[in-house]
Amino acid sequence: xxxxxxxxxxxxxxxxxxxxFESAPDAYEVTLFNAENRGNYNRIMLSPVLSGxxxxxxxxxxxxxxYAANKVTCRFGEHVVGIDRARxxxxxxxxxxxxxxxxIATGSAPFIIPVQGKDLPGVVSYRDLDDTEAMIEAAGTxxxxxxxxxxxxxxxxxxxxxxxxxxxxxVLHLMGHLMERQLDEAAGxxxxxxxxxxxxxxxxxxxxxxxxxxxxxxxxxxxxxTGLKADLVxxxxxxxxxxxxATDAGLETGRAIVVDAQMVTSDPDILAVGECVEFDGxxxxxxxxxxxxxKVAAATLLGEPSAFVMRETATKLKVTGCDxxxxxxxxxxxxxxxxxxxxxxxxxxxxxxxxxxxxxGAVMYGDTADGGWFHGLIKDQTDISEMRETxxxxxxxxxxxxxxxxxxxxxxxxxxxICGCNGVCKGRIVEAIEGGAHSxxxxxxxxxxxxxxxxxxxLVEQVLAVTLGDAFELPTAKPVCGxxxxxxxxxxxxxxxxxxxxxxxxxxxxxxxxxxxCHVCRPAVNFYLLADWPLEYQDDPQSRFVNERNHANIQKxxxxxxxxxxxxxxxxxEELIAIAEAAKKYGATVKVTGGxxxxxxxxxxxxxxxxxxxxxxxxxxxxxxxxxxxxxxKTCVGSDWCRFGTQDSTGLGIKLEKRLWGSWTPHKxxxxxxxxxxNCAEATCKDVGVVxxxxxxxxxxxxxxxxxxxxxxRLVDVATEEEAIEWTVAFVQxxxxxxKYLDRPYKWIxxxxxxxxxxxxxxxxxxxxxxxxxxxxxxxxxxxxxxxxARPEAARRFLPLADxxxxxxx
Amino acid sequence: xxxxxxxxxxxxPLRGARLVKTRLGCVAVFRTGEAEVFAASNACPHKGGxxxxxxxxxxxxxxxxxxxxxxxxxxxxxxxxDGRIDTYKVRVEDGRVLLDGALLMKGAA
Numbered sequence: 075x076x077x078x079x080x081x082x083x084x085x086x087x088x089x090x091x092x093x094x095f096e097s098a099p100d101a102y103e104v105t106l107f108n109a110e111n112r113g114n115y116n117r118i119m120l121s122p123v124l125s126g127x128x129x130x131x132x133x134x135x136x137x138x139x140x141y142a143a144n145k146v147t148c149r150f151g152e153h154v155v156g157i158d159r160a161r162x163x164x165x166x167x168x169x170x171x172x173x174x175x176x177x178i179a180t181g182s183a184p185f186i187i188p189v190q191g192k193d194l195p196g197v198v199s200y201r202d203l204d205d206t207e208a209m210i211e212a213a214g215t216x217x218x219x220x221x222x223x224x225x226x227x228x229x230x231x232x233x234x235x236x237x238x239x240x241x242x243x244x245v246l247h248l249m250g251h252l253m254e255r256q257l258d259e260a261a262g263x264x265x266x267x268x269x270x271x272x273x274x275x276x277x278x279x280x281x282x283x284x285x286x287x288x289x290x291x292x293x294x295x296x297x298x299x300t301g302l303k304a305d306l307v308x309x310x311x312x313x314x315x316x317x318x319x320a321t322d323a324g325l326e327t328g329r330a331i332v333v334d335a336q337m338v339t340s341d342p343d344i345l346a347v348g349e350c351v352e353f354d355g356x357x358x359x360x361x362x363x364x365x366x367x368x369k370v371a372a373a374t375l376l377g378e379p380s381a382f383v384m385r386e387t388a389t390k391l392k393v394t395g396c397d398x399x400x401x402x403x404x405x406x407x408x409x410x411x412x413x414x415x416x417x418x419x420x421x422x423x424x425x426x427x428x429x430x431x432x433x434x435g436a437v438m439y440g441d442t443a444d445g446g447w448f449h450g451l452i453k454d455q456t457d458i459s460e461m462r463e464t465x466x467x468x469x470x471x472x473x474x475x476x477x478x479x480x481x482x483x484x485x486x487x488x489x490x491x492i493c494g495c496n497g498v499c500k501g502r503i504v505e506a507i508e509g510g511a512h513s514x515x516x517x518x519x520x521x522x523x524x525x526x527x528x529x530x531x532x533l534v535e536q537v538l539a540v541t542l543g544d545a546f547e548l549p550t551a552k553p554v555c556g557x558x559x560x561x562x563x564x565x566x567x568x569x570x571x572x573x574x575x576x577x578x579x580x581x582x583x584x585x586x587x588x589x590x591x592c593h594v595c596r597p598a599v600n601f602y603l604l605a606d607w608p609l610e611y612q613d614d615p616q617s618r619f620v621n622e623r624n625h626a627n628i629q630k631x632x633x634x635x636x637x638x639x640x641x642x643x644x645x646x647x648e649e650l651i652a653i654a655e656a657a658k659k660y661g662a663t664v665k666v667t668g669g670x671x672x673x674x675x676x677x678x679x680x681x682x683x684x685x686x687x688x689x690x691x692x693x694x695x696x697x698x699x700x701x702x703x704x705x706x707x708k709t710c711v712g713s714d715w716c717r718f719g720t721q722d723s724t725g726l727g728i729k730l731e732k733r734l735w736g737s738w739t740p741h742k743x744x745x746x747x748x749x750x751x752x753n754c755a756e757a758t759c760k761d762v763g764v765v766x767x768x769x770x771x772x773x774x775x776x777x778x779x780x781x782x783x784x785x786x787x788r789l790v791d792v793a794t795e796e797e798a799i800e801w802t803v804a805f806v807q808x809x810x811x812x813x814k815y816l817d818r819p820y821k822w823i824x825x826x827x828x829x830x831x832x833x834x835x836x837x838x839x840x841x842x843x844x845x846x847x848x849x850x851x852x853x854x855x856x857x858x859x860x861x862x863x864a865r866p867e868a869a870r871r872f873l874p875l876a877d878x879x880x881x882x883x884x
Numbered sequence: 885x886x887x888x889x890x891x892x893x894x895x896x897p898l899r900g901a902r903l904v905k906t907r908l909g910c911v912a913v914f915r916t917g918e919a920e921v922f923a924a925s926n927a928c929p930h931k932g933g934x935x936x937x938x939x940x941x942x943x944x945x946x947x948x949x950x951x952x953x954x955x956x957x958x959x960x961x962x963x964x965x966d967g968r969i970d971t972y973k974v975r976v977e978d979g980r981v982l983l984d985g986a987l988l989m990k991g992a993a
Contacts, residue, residue: 592939592953597939615900616900619948620934620938628934628937628949630949875903875981
């Protein structure tokens with residue numbers, strides 16, 4: 075086998091290896107050097123990692139298993155010292171590696187402006203995970219201030235991420251408006267305004283004179299003598315190709331390593347791809363051409379003909395809530411005409427630049443849905459004279475098609491590009507769908523479409539919908555409600571990442587569009603806050619549905635039902651007498667429930683505190699039959715009475731109920747414990763169901779018997795009661811910390827996968843930590859709400875504020 | 885116009901409501917802001933749900949039974965639902981909530 079050495083594990087070289095192993099897995103024996111002590115990950119997604127919207131694990135593109143499966147020798151964390159072309163070896167810090175072919179993919183290095191103080195601790199660039207982690211750490215200090223030098227793509231993404239982390243952020247930009255290479259002045263202004271709304275200060279025409287500080291960075295001084303305090307300075311003014319190894323080895327270089335259309339350098343056995351190359355005088359910074367280069371390089375390595383062609387690239391900014399798009403050339407020149415659309419109220423700006431009959435540039439801000447279509451017109455040099463009048467309104471207005479995004483997607487030709495990063499056209503996606511890829515993940519796995527920056531995810535889903543028709547259900551990446559564009563998952567992550575501990579903080583920091591939410595988001599946010607910050611956040615009764623606020627279930631006539639807890643479904647004569655007396659006294663209808671308890675229906679609101687006091691008096695507490703929390707633990711009589719019982723199922727049920735009652739969860743939680751596999755307690759359709767067997771306890775999760783019917787799946791088999799309780803509590807806490815509000819466990823498990831749940835819970839330390847956090851929450855919330863509200867000062871609130879019927883009669 | 889003192893502002897929770905019984909039926913008093921209150925009929929025109937038990941947001945309330953949303957300034961149902969609740973004059977003075985007495989006079993007449 076021939077030997078291939080790759081220097082640098084970046085987006086480009088990772089892609090070369092993928093193509094190589096796909097077409098000819100046994101062609102090369104590969105050694106991969108990386109100066110960073112880790113393998114390939116998706117660098118485009120560093121911004122979501124910085125903002126806390128994603129974790130590092132989520133952006134890894136190739137893990138250890140992948141390298142092992144493809145027999146790649148990984149030399150991570152090792153710098154390459156030199157290339158000896160005569161002997162055909164690469165010299166690493168830890169020794170030489172011979173090669174038949176060499177691929178240089180050293181990428182680029184941040185450009186550091188040569189000012190005083192540039193080497194102080196606290197001055198970082200924004201290129202890799204180490205930089206990102208340094209920034210996250212700096213953001214951890216209270217009231218920390220950051221100055222970002224550079225208002226281009228990278229700098230703004232860094233600024234937005236640091237702001238989301240709670241830092242006080244100022245962006246310094248040398249030019250007159252932000253992102254001047256991609257945006258015109260008007261769009262730059264809208265962007266600046268939106269960033270300022272998010273609390274990011276932007277100073278344009280700001281030239282940095284010096285970075286100040288003794289031991290570490292303390293501030294930034296501008297040429298006009300303005301001084302800014304800073305605990306962190308991020309340099310994001312640009313990049314320069316990393317071509318030193320090639321220069322030292324005597325390869326031809328200009329501004330970068332010179333390659334031909336086959337990605338071969340001046341040495342026929344040495345190839346280069348990515349940000350370190352120069353082709354036809356061009357340098358590269360965006361990912362789409364890098365992936366094209368990777369495809370060509372892989373072909374060249376396999377001796378197949380292929381040639382790299384420059385394409386138009388488009389830009390999108392990955393800052394949640396700032397939608398901008400730019401493509402092509404929009405400089406003002408003779409013979410060019412503009413079509414401009416502005417809606418200042420909605421912050422929308424669109425500008426198309428025409429040259430003759432063709433579209434040559436597009437800048438959009440606020441509404442970028444048609445960006446891909448305009449980009450296509452630019453690339454294909456389509457004659458637009460026929461549609462010029464309605465061009466700016468996008469594809470929906472062309473050819474009389476309905477104003478429907480689906481119709482627009484359906485109308486796209488097969489060679490229309492959907493995923494710019496990976497160069498995937500609609501035809502390829504349709505092919506994949508027809509070949510059996512029926513979900514977004516499947517399409518991603520087969521075609522890579524939407525797998526890099528992810529901004530075309532919506533388009534890919536539309537192609538799925540158009541191709542599959544009704545068979546495709548759009549995944550639920552829907553916003554919580556009309557008050558925000560964020561999804562439940564985003565809100566949960568940001569509450570944790572930004573340490574938001576009150577509802578006003580959530581509304582403010584996450585940009586709620588309403589003054590204080592609505593009946594949809596308020597209960598969800600209230601739950602997320604109390605689940606994540608049990609000690610700091612105070613539960614808000616006004617953000618709860620009536621049942622949870624009044625601790626009873628409202629009925630259609632406005633009366634309530636009252637249901638005391640019966641631990642594990644066990645009761646006794648005294649309790650039954652108290653229930654019977656209460657039923658008589660308050661005129662309640664009595665119903666035996668499916669959860670092994672007794673329901674008292676038809677109680678008036680003003681009587682609630684009194685009936686609670688009566689039931690409390692007999693030793694009973696709230697059954698929480700009204701809550702998104704633990705409801706019942708149904709049991710059978712188990713080994714106490716039953717001739718088949720293998721364990722004390724009643725006893726375990728009571729222990730579980732005593733441990734879990736009072737806790738709030740994303741949706742209701744029902745448990746059951748059966749004493750043998752005959753399963754009389756119907757444990758296999760509960761959120762958590764335990765089936766006792768001779769050898770111990772089978773813990774199943776994710777059952778349902780409501781709108782959907784589903785059997786539980788086995789979480790674990792354990793030998794002792796203590797373990798069964800520990801696993802159950804840890805599972806409930808994991809569910810509390812991660813699930814979307816109003817997702818029952820089975821729905822949540824379907825999203826995260828049972829394998830993930832098992833993986834987390836199988837770590838004893840993780841299990842113990844989850845149980846610990848559950849117990850902290852219980853120290854606050856495991857209190858009988860009835861007893862608290864039966865006290866006279868609280869009971870008063872269950873009466874009318876005033877009764878004017880008497881006064882009026884006077 | 886005569887105003888009737890129906891209770892302390894602090895007894896109406898912020899973004900919550902309390903009930904006032906009158907001879908014309910139950911009136912709900914909503915507290916939408918620190919010192920901002922609205923009064924309206926307690927009964928949802930849809931199925932009679934008690935609006936004083938709904939979630940109060942902005943200057944709106946959502947009925948606890950079937951999520952109809954009403955604008956408290958106009959009494960109009962929002963969105964696709966069609967209906968209206970009567971609204972009454974109410975104001976805050978020195979931490980007390982005052983309801984328009986005309987409501988009671990009608991009842992007494």
